[in-house]
Amino acid sequence: QANDLDTIICSxxxxxxxxxxxxxxxxxxxxxxxxxxxxxxxxxxxYNTWMKGVEHFSWYEGRQIEKEFSRCSHFLISCLNTHxxxxxxxxxxTLAFSLMSLSKSQKIFP
Numbered sequence: 001q002a003n004d005l006d007t008i009i010c011s012x013x014x015x016x017x018x019x020x021x022x023x024x025x026x027x028x029x030x031x032x033x034x035x036x037x038x039x040x041x042x043x044x045x046x047y048n049t050w051m052k053g054v055e056h057f058s059w060y061e062g063r064q065i066e067k068e069f070s071r072c073s074h075f076l077i078s079c080l081n082t083h084x085x086x087x088x089x090x091x092x093x094t095l096a097f098s099l100m101s102l103s104k105s106q107k108i109f110p
Contacts, residue, residue, distance in 0.1 A: 022091055032083070035076045036095075042069045063109040070107075073099045 002008045020026060024033035046065045050057060080096035083089040 022089075024089075029089075032076070032079055032089070032092075035072055035079065039069065039072045039076060039099075042072065059109060066107060066109050070103065073103055077103060 002011060021029065024030070024036070042065055046062070046069070049061055049065065077096055077099050080089060080092050080099075084093045084096060
């Protein structure tokens with residue numbers, strides 16, 4: 001409970017800073033944000049490629065997307081696990097776990 005305006009302002013600044021950090025908007029988290037965005041872009045690229053239809057699908061392109069997705073997800077798993085263990089990004093623990101599960105699955109394009 002705040003007793004004066006300065007305490008309220010300080011609490012508000014701390015709250016806004018924590019939201020800023022959790023949204024990966026600070027400089028320290030920029031590389032994690034970029035890796036997540038790249039992974040999402042690869043997912044959309046794969047979807048668009050697949051939706052062209054089987055007769056237009058390039059297995060070479062599929063392998064390239066899978067290879068890049070695997071590389072990005074391994075990087076993210078490593079980074080997120082390190083940060084989650086330190087308590088930096090507890091809200092991203094589920095993402096790290098999901099990516100770990102995906103990385104253990106079979107390749108689609110051998």
